[in-house]
Amino acid sequence: MRRLAAALEDFGQMLFFFLETLAWALRPPYRLELILSQMAFIGVGSMFIVGVTGTFTGMVLALQFGYAMKQFAADGYVGGSVAVALTRELAPVLTALMVTGRSGSAISTELGTMRVTEQIDAMDSMAVNPIQYLVVPRVIASVLMFPALTMLFNALGFAGAYVMGIYVSAIPEGPFLEHTRQIMAPADIWHGLWKALVFGLVVSVVTTWRGYSASGGSRGVGEGTTRAVVASSIGILVVDYAMTLVSVAR
Amino acid sequence: MIEVNDLWKSFKDNPVLKGITLSIPAGQTYVVLGGSGSGKTVLMKHVIGLFKPDRGSVTVNGVELSGLSGKALTEARRVFGMVFQGAALFDSMTVFENVAFPLREKRRGVKLDEVRARCLEKLRVVDLGEEVLERFPSELSGGMRKRVALARALVSDPQVVLYDEPTTGLDPITTDYVDGMIKAAKERLGVTSMVISHDIASAFRVADRLAVLYDGHLAAEGTPAEVKASKDPYVQKFLSTWFEKQ
Ligand SMILES: Nc1ncnc2c1ncn2[C@@H]1O[C@H](COP(=O)(O)OP(=O)(O)O)[C@@H](O)[C@H]1O
Numbered sequence: 181m182r183r184l185a186a187a188l189e190d191f192g193q194m195l196f197f198f199l200e201t202l203a204w205a206l207r208p209p210y211r212l213e214l215i216l217s218q219m220a221f222i223g224v225g226s227m228f229i230v231g232v233t234g235t236f237t238g239m240v241l242a243l244q245f246g247y248a249m250k251q252f253a254a255d256g257y258v259g260g261s262v263a264v265a266l267t268r269e270l271a272p273v274l275t276a277l278m279v280t281g282r283s284g285s286a287i288s289t290e291l292g293t294m295r296v297t298e299q300i301d302a303m304d305s306m307a308v309n310p311i312q313y314l315v316v317p318r319v320i321a322s323v324l325m326f327p328a329l330t331m332l333f334n335a336l337g338f339a340g341a342y343v344m345g346i347y348v349s350a351i352p353e354g355p356f357l358e359h360t361r362q363i364m365a366p367a368d369i370w371h372g373l374w375k376a377l378v379f380g381l382v383v384s385v386v387t388t389w390r391g392y393s394a395s396g397g398s399r400g401v402g403e404g405t406t407r408a409v410v411a412s413s414i415g416i417l418v419v420d421y422a423m424t425l426v427s428v429a430r
Numbered sequence: 431m432i433e434v435n436d437l438w439k440s441f442k443d444n445p446v447l448k449g450i451t452l453s454i455p456a457g458q459t460y461v462v463l464g465g466s467g468s469g470k471t472v473l474m475k476h477v478i479g480l481f482k483p484d485r486g487s488v489t490v491n492g493v494e495l496s497g498l499s500g501k502a503l504t505e506a507r508r509v510f511g512m513v514f515q516g517a518a519l520f521d522s523m524t525v526f527e528n529v530a531f532p533l534r535e536k537r538r539g540v541k542l543d544e545v546r547a548r549c550l551e552k553l554r555v556v557d558l559g560e561e562v563l564e565r566f567p568s569e570l571s572g573g574m575r576k577r578v579a580l581a582r583a584l585v586s587d588p589q590v591v592l593y594d595e596p597t598t599g600l601d602p603i604t605t606d607y608v609d610g611m612i613k614a615a616k617e618r619l620g621v622t623s624m625v626i627s628h629d630i631a632s633a634f635r636v637a638d639r640l641a642v643l644y645d646g647h648l649a650a651e652g653t654p655a656e657v658k659a660s661k662d663p664y665v666q667k668f669l670s671t672w673f674e675k676q
């Protein structure tokens with residue numbers, strides 16, 4: 181009971197932190213150079229891991245769907261099935277999980293270290309709000325880069341599926357592409373990109389909060405990072421479920 | 431002018447400050463002495479509004495800091511410069527970027543040449559030169575980091591400077607430099623200073639007024655002569671550790 185109360189209080193503090201972040205995001209000065217450098221770190225820096233994950237996911241999906249659908253001669257539909265699975269579900273979720281592991285943990289550790297070594301206090305003492313300087317650029321960069329990385333995942337995933345489908349499973353190219361066009365609609369891509377945007381928000385708020393509120397030396401920073409990664413991952417899955425439910429029910 | 435009035439603060443069930451009252455007149459240097467863990471840093475962080483008191487108030491130039499938050503608090507901090515105990519340099523920035531930070535934030539769009547000249551001027555005061563500008567804090571010794579932190583706190587010519595153990599971990603020569611800096615800032619620029627220290631020698635050299643913090647309250651408070659003559663047993667013991675050596 182006491183732990184539940186503590187968890188709720190912690191969640192409440194995080195929501196308050198999020199509102200404060202929103203307020204500081206709207207106030208000048210707008211620090212474009214900080215947003216760009218975070219976009220480079222979160223976005224460009226994650227291209228490799230997201231690209232590799234996307235390519236392999238697309239390849240494996242094509243092989244598995246091909247294996248299953250061949251049994252009733254439906255393997256012409258492999259391309260379309262893969263495209264829908266990628267764009268609506270796997271690209272946003274796997275991208276978010278990968279970026280959480282790579283950049284989210286780094287954000288949490290960096291801000292946590294700055295907190296326990298008084299760098300955040302120092303910034304405050306120089307009349308620069310640390311939420312505005314440190315948190316806002318990371319949140320904005322994440323909200324922009326998660327969808328961009330998801331598009332990269334989509335593109336490389338479908339390319340991987342194409343190569344496997346045509347050259348390994350020997351599916352004729354005509355039906356492969358034709359059925360993809362029939363099965364997948366632009367709305368499916370949008371659905372996945374909206375998810376990615378919300379994941380970017382969830383991951384960046386959770387990881388910056390865990391860093392910003394760290395205490396207890398380097399051990400506390402490590403614990404905060406672990407909690408940030410766990411909470412972000414669960415957050416991604418829960419939000420994914422909720423957004424999928426709403427979209428399918430409609 | 432800084433007024434601390436009946437300040438109380440505890441963390442969970444650890445009472446740290448139990449009714450501190452002190453007043454620092456404009457242009458004077460006030461030193462707070464005390465053993466480690468006595469709450470000196472907590473007291474100083476209340477003065478700049480990094481902690482909120484449980485009870486009591488902190489007033490700086492007539493503005494009650496303890497009642498402010500958000501943008502208003504950020505604005506109110508413009509009069510301060512603070513040197514943190516562990517230097518607290520931004521480790522993702524070079525020495526130049528660190529020292530330039532308060533200048534560039536105070537006046538956005540200020541020219542690079544001007545910023546550079548001001549930074550070098552302040553670094554020279556702490557006996558550092560051009561060669562450190564492009565280094566990162568992790569490439570400096572502890573004493574050098576501390577001196578860079580001093581330069582950073584003074585670069586925007588603040589009215590009030592807070593020093594959290596500025597000479598701890600410095601060699602005697604650099605300690606002399608730092609004492610000299612604190613005095614020069616007062617005499618030439620009229621800066622109000624609050625210095626936290628457990629270096630008694632250095633404290634008596636720079637202080638206009640002194641206080642000894644013990645068990646959450648001020649065990650002695652006044653001019654250096656008054657504090658030296660205090661009958662409080664803790665103060666006697668604390669000061670004797672140093673005066674006996676003379
Ligand atoms: N942010 C904090 N949270 C909880 N306890 C704190 C915090 N800051 C300081 N304390 C406690 O307050 C007491 C005084 O600390 P401090 O002011 O840093 O001592 P010092 O006189 O050495 O500067 C210590 O017992 C410390 O554990």
Ligand SMILES: [Mg+2]
Nearest residue numbers: 470471515594
């Ligand atoms: Mg201290």
